[in-house]
Amino acid sequence: MSDKLDKLPEESGPSGGWGSMRGIARVFGDSWPSPDVLRELERQNKPGGLMCSSCAFPKPANYHPFEFCENGAKATLWEMTKSRHTPEFWDDHTVSDLMDWSDHELEKTGRLTAPMRYDRASDRYVEVSWDEAFSEIGSILKDLPKQEVVFYSSGHAGLEASYLWALMARAYGNNNLPQSSNMCHETTSVGLKKVIGSSVGTVLWEDLEETDCYFFFGQNPGTNSPRFLHPLKAAKDRGAKIVTFNPVKEQGLVSFVDPQNIRDMATGRETIISDQYHQLKAGSDIAALTGLCKAVIEEDEKAQAQGRSAIIDWDFLKEHAVNYDGFLTFCRTTPWEKITEECGLSEAELRQAADIYIHAEKVIGVYGMGLTQHAHGATNIGMLVNFLALRGNIGRKGAGCCPVRGHSNVQGQRTVGIAEKAKLIPMDKLRELYGFEPPQEDGYHIVDAAQAMMEGKVSAMFSLGGNLVRALPDSERIEEAWPKQKLTVMISTKLNRSHLYPGEVAYILPCLSRSEKDEQESGNQYVSVEDSFSKIHGSLGKSAPASDKLKSELAITCGIAKAACDPNPKLQWDEWVKDYSVVRDLIEATYPDDFRGFNARMNEPGGFWRGNPAHDRIWKTESGKLEFTTPSKLNALGFDDKPGRFRMITMRSNDQFNTTIYGYSDRFRGIEGTRDVLLMNKIDMADLGLEHGDPVVVHGDMDDGVARRKTGLKVITFELPRGTVGGYYPECNVLVPVGLNDELSKTPGSKGVPVRIEKA
Known part of the structure; x- marks a missing residue:
């Protein structure tokens, strides 16, 4: 790995195209996959095929x-x-030898092939049998205080395993079921639920085909959901407009060469994606949205004064919304000077963006973690809903609210019961189906679990996938706390950094990947996942397993549950492993409205939709209407600006997925061979006496009494708004305070972190 910091981002070229092909070819050469991979890629994201284990973009x-x-x-x-x-x-x-290995090097050791237990005397993992692992895990669990055990899940496991994972936790005796959405889109689940009565977005694939305008906020399709670029290109081809608000100039929203278009590939013809691209300060989306709404309101008043048709959809507001009068007053009375000072955009820029909105008939608002990962992330989402609602752009074809989820089944796991809040679960159904009394006390959110762990109040952590030591905020403090647990159990496909911090007793339980055959007594098993549009898809692996000692995520879950939970004839863990269709029947029985005809509909082209009342303008809110949000401040930060303090955003590269690092090429940002960088505006650099390539130390600046610092970084010139800096996730998690999180959802504020910078 060599540092190459000479290539600047403006030289990086369009998303897609030959750069995408070269990126795939490089990982192919680095991983040397099985020959079966070509067949699996051909089947990927198609009915009856293999559902991608990466993002949750619809099929x-x-x-x-x-x-x-x-x-x-x-x-x-x-x-x-x-x-x-x-x-x-x-x-x-x-284990000690591996502490200096990179995340990439750890995963390159290959697929795990057998269950292993940590041996403290030799500081090594040693092979054990599955029976031995389940027996000891169950024995330890029975002796632990139930509220001190946490059952975490990443967004990878299918609906079947996820349902049983949640059932196991409740049969064991708690609702400690944090999930990866706690760290990314929990703000969506809570924020949208509050204002439109639905915890998920309102759009469907047909809306993408009908819309004539997109507004993007804090979402990067080029890196995080590249298949989104195809409907964006189609929208541009039919004359749609796209307006983007993002502190970072992301190439996927600048231009795109379609790799599946022979002419485009041969000629290099680019599709320009964004008609307007506005680089606002990190965390200032509330101000920008206030400006957009203010411009719409002013144009509406002008139109009505001149006897023209109204700009605002007053009929929609009067029939479907509440609290909009207070919001309109807030926009009218907030001075333009305060708005522009906060977001760093001019009044003219905001009016130009609003003009596109005013002249569009069908608008989709797209957002990602740039809105959710803030101390006031729920307010961000409420403001976007306000903006869309002003012209009735929710609950009609070609329009709506479109959060883009990250992991492949992160949304679906919530749908089938992985949730720490007892009120979200049909406990009466569980009582009826399984004959036990489900716990009624709320469990740990992942932030609660992390804080409790640091206080010595978590005795055992189970991880269904994931790499929590690396993914959590305050990673240095987590590394110190994690090994103090009595039991750590990780269900994994590859080695990762969390395995290097074993508890007093620690197991690595290797599982099948989604592409592999899952042969059980009734044959090769389908699993199912839910995408960002609430569509359910079946997935069938056909490649040979990496080892004959691997078990499926469902089989491992049932093995742990059988050993740890009290005997109950209605909890048929052994039987459920034999045939996953039986588990789907149980899911349908528990959630009949969402999963009617589950087994019969699982492989419908495009997936089957589990429905969304807000899509049909049925608002399951406290008021029964869409609820407008009036913000208390113009930014979403959990701190105030002051001299020397910067707003840091954590970002992913083109060569990673979550904590998995495929390589060291972030071609869209012109960064090759390293991830140890801090991106910074050249004027801010000059003010600190820094030059491109200088080593720097970044200090956390949260004023919470905890010293946080990140060393080993080099500062690079990058086109960012003044006062905003960027660093890679998860390397910069050491600077993210676990206590800096959204006030409603507790989602960590990783897109607005206070830091100070000094030359090393």
């Missing part, structure tokens, strides 16, 4: 010949590597 009924993107291909190549991490690996390595 269209009318699919492309190759219905995968660069990152989806990388994910499949990476998991289908021919490299094997066997127990013999530990003959030559100790």
Whole structure:
């Protein structure tokens, strides 16, 4: 790995195109996957095929010949590597030896092949049998205080395993079921639920095909959901407008060369994506949205004074909304000077963006973690809903609110019961179906769990996928607290950094990947996932497992549950492993409205929709109407600006998915060979006496009594708003305070972190 900081982002070229092909080819050469990978890629995201294990972007009924993107291909190549991490690996390595290995190097050791237990005397993992692992895990769990055990899940496991994971936790005796959405889109679940009565977005694939305008806020399709670029290109081809608000100039929202278009590939013809691109200060979306709404309101008043048609959809507001009078007053009385000072955009820029909105008939508002990961993230989302609602752009074809989820089944896991809040779960159904009394006390959110762990109040952590030591905020403090637990159990496909911090007793339980055959007594098993549009899809793996000692996520869940939970004839853990369709029947029985005809509908082209009342303008809110939000401040930050304090955003590169690092090429930002960088505006650099490539130390500046610092970074010149800096996730998690989170959802504020910078 060598540092190459000479190439600036403006030289990086369009998203897609040959750059995407080269990125896939490089990971192919790095992972040397099984020959089966070509067949699996051909089946990816198609009815009856393999559902991508990367992002949750929807799968269209009318699919492309190759219905995968660069990152989806990388994910499949990476998991289908021919490299094997066997127990013999530990003959030559100790856990301590691996502390200096990078995340990339750890995963490159290959697919885990056998269950292993940490041996403290030798500082190595040693192979054990599945029976031995389940027996000891169950024995320890029975002796622990139930409220001190946490059952975390990443967004990878299918609906079937996720349902049983949640059932296991409740049968064991708690609702400690944090999930990866706690760290990314929990703000959506809570924020949208409050204002429109639905915890998920309102759009469907047909809306993408009908819309004539997109407004993007804090979402980067080029890196995080590249298949989104195809409907964006189609929208541009039919004359739609796209307006983007993002502190970072993301190439996927600048231009795109369609890899599936022979002419475009041959000529290099680019589709310009954004008609306007507004780089606002980090955390200032509330101010920008206030300005947009203010401009709409002023134009409406002008139109009505001149006898023209109203700009605002007053009929929609009067029939479907409440609290809009207070919001309109807030916009009218907030001076333009305060708005522009906060967001760093001019009044003219905001009016130009509002003009596109005013002249569009059908508008979709798209957002990602740039809105959700803030101390006032729920207010961000409420403001976007306000903006869309002003012209009735929710609950009609071609319009709506479109959060883009990250992990492949992160939304679906919530749908089938992985939730820490007892009120979200049909406890009466569980009581009826399984004959036990489900716990009624709320469990741990992941932030609660992290804080409790640091206070010595968590005795055991189970991880269904994921890499929590790396993914959590305050990572240095988590690294110190994690090994103090009595039991850590990680269900994984590859080695990751969390495995290097074993508890007093620690197990690594290797599982099948989604691309592999899951042969049980009734045959090869389908699993199912839910995408960002609330569509359910079946997924069937066909490649040979990496080892004959692997078990499925569902089988591992049932093995732990059988050993840890009290005997109950209605909890048929052994039987459920034999046939996953029986588990789908149980899901349908528990959630009949969402999963009617589950088994019969699972492989419908485009997936089957579980419905969304807000899509049909049925508002399941306290008032029964769409509820407008009036903000208390113009930014979403959990701190005030002051001299020397910067707003840091954590970002992902083109060469990663969550904490999985495929390589060291972030071609869209012109950064090659390193992730140890801090992106910074050149004027801010000059003010601090810094030059491109200088080493820097970044200090946390939260004023909470905790010293946080990140060393080993080099500052690079980057086109960012003044006062905003950027660093890579998860490396910069050490600077993110676990206590800096959204006031409603507790989602960590990773897109607005207070820091100070000094030359090393």
